[in-house]
Amino acid sequence: MPAGTLYRGREGMWSWVAHRVTGVLIFFFLFVHVLDTALVRVSPEAYDKVVATYKSPIVALLEYGLVAAILFHALNGLRVIAVDFWVKGARYQKQMLWTVVALWVVLMLGAIYPVLGHAARELFGS
Amino acid sequence: MSTTESTASGIGPVEGASVYTVDNPAPLIEAPRRRTKKTPKTTRGNFEMVAWLFMRLSGVVLVVLVIGHLLIQLVLDGGVSKIGFAFVAGRWASPFWQVWDLLMLWLAMLHGANGLRTVINDYAERANTRLWLKGLLYTATVFTILLGTLVIFTFDPNIR
Numbered sequence: 001m002p003a004g005t006l007y008r009g010r011e012g013m014w015s016w017v018a019h020r021v022t023g024v025l026i027f028f029f030l031f032v033h034v035l036d037t038a039l040v041r042v043s044p045e046a047y048d049k050v051v052a053t054y055k056s057p058i059v060a061l062l063e064y065g066l067v068a069a070i071l072f073h074a075l076n077g078l079r080v081i082a083v084d085f086w087v088k089g090a091r092y093q094k095q096m097l098w099t100v101v102a103l104w105v106v107l108m109l110g111a112i113y114p115v116l117g118h119a120a121r122e123l124f125g126s
Numbered sequence: 127m128s129t130t131e132s133t134a135s136g137i138g139p140v141e142g143a144s145v146y147t148v149d150n151p152a153p154l155i156e157a158p159r160r161r162t163k164k165t166p167k168t169t170r171g172n173f174e175m176v177a178w179l180f181m182r183l184s185g186v187v188l189v190v191l192v193i194g195h196l197l198i199q200l201v202l203d204g205g206v207s208k209i210g211f212a213f214v215a216g217r218w219a220s221p222f223w224q225v226w227d228l229l230m231l232w233l234a235m236l237h238g239a240n241g242l243r244t245v246i247n248d249y250a251e252r253a254n255t256r257l258w259l260k261g262l263l264y265t266a267t268v269f270t271i272l273l274g275t276l277v278i279f280t281f282d283p284n285i286r
Binding site for chain 1: 182185186188189192193196200201204205206207209210211212214215231234235238239241242245266270273274276277280281282285286
């Protein structure tokens, strides 16, 4: 393990760490997702059987986590582009990160019902 | 001191005529680090710059493609509970969604593969470890892109 793995802390470093972690998680999900979709080429039954597991309450929670990772990576990615291409990007990187976090919180609150609603109905009945 | 001395040196008077004329030009001193015919050709291309630019361009396109995909699959029309073979068949009946998914597959896989390549370069300290991890990464990436492309192009709604 290299010594001194903490660079500077604060917004710049932690957003970079979060961008990496979410990126790697999304990429590993993508492999699984292409494989499960490839089952449509095997048979409708095989595909529907696997997709049925995606509708269980535990996987719904994982889906919510996936949405969280994708939304952060997308919004922070736009911030990275602004830092690189906008003349004042580097100066406003902190403000842009807090804008990203605020937007992310709003979108995640909005995603609760659509993503977790069916799981709640299954668990507690409609 | 006269400029007509037979042993003309480069050092002339501070003011006055130059020792050099059209017939006796000053020696040319080449600019430092100038590219000449003798300079060896660079062995590195622009790969890292192209990769950096690709991450930004594909990123912007992916924001639209992936968030649209999430809205359709997880939010609209009852969310994930509606997804099944029939739903996939309905969407891939349209070339628009075939192109959407194909573009999303290629861009996301290449964007993710390049991201993981960077992560491997950063954390795998031994050259051999980097070689093997990247070999595994490229194999898995090519396999997944080809499999996904094949599935989109050869999808058969009447498989049963």
